[in-house]
Amino acid sequence: MPMFYSNKARGFFPGAMRAAYEAAGTWPADGVEVTLDDEAMLRDAISTGATIRKKSGGKWDITAPPPPPFAVLAVPFLASVRQTRDAILNRLAGIGFAAMASGDAATAQAVATARTCLLDITVCPGVAAAQDIESLQVAVSAEFARIADTLSGEARRAFDDAGTAAPQ
Structure with a gap:
């Protein structure tokens, strides 16, 4: 049974159903008969979003799609960074409150400064x-x-516990 491919529709049409498609007015004007090998190749190209053109001489020209932009790829990574950051922020909040309660002003200030830096981690210059x-x-x-x-001591361990593997 012959199979036809329409680049305009980016789909396949079985030749055995041509009469029904024509009766419905949906047979593609650009439909060309393809071999089984061409059909497999074209289906793969369609599934990857490639550009497909029929060159003169009957050969197919398949161009891979461009890679997604960096901004799109960065979104899931930055979301995971924010989750890690939130875990560290929560841990540092407890450490900072304990330092304040015990009168350790140096640790409380270091934790407050670290928390401010963490809040900006996804937008810092680097x-x-x-x-x-x-x-x-x-x-x-x-x-x-x-x-x-x-940081030092317990505050520094907050980074290791969150999986950032900060060097000791």
Whole structure:
């Protein structure tokens, strides 16, 4: 049974149903008969969002779709950074309150400063300058490490417990 492909519809039409399609007025004007191999290749191209053109001489020209923009790729990573940040912020809040209650002004101030930096972690200059996922990951890790380096003891462990693996 012959199969026809319409690039305009980006779909396949069985030749055995041509009369029914024509009766309904839905047979594609650009439909071309394709082999089983071409059908498989075209279905794969459609599923990946590739651009498909029929060249002169009957050959197919398939162009892969462009990669998604960096901003789209960064969204899920930055969401996970915010979750990690929130876990650290919660832990530091408790540590800061305990430091205030015990009169440890230096620790309370260090925790408050670290919390402020954490709130800005997704918009700090190094992170904002990243142009690809790899550099974004490096920038975020460096910023977590920089903030952790300003703390000591239990406050610093908040970063390790949250999975940022801040160096000790």
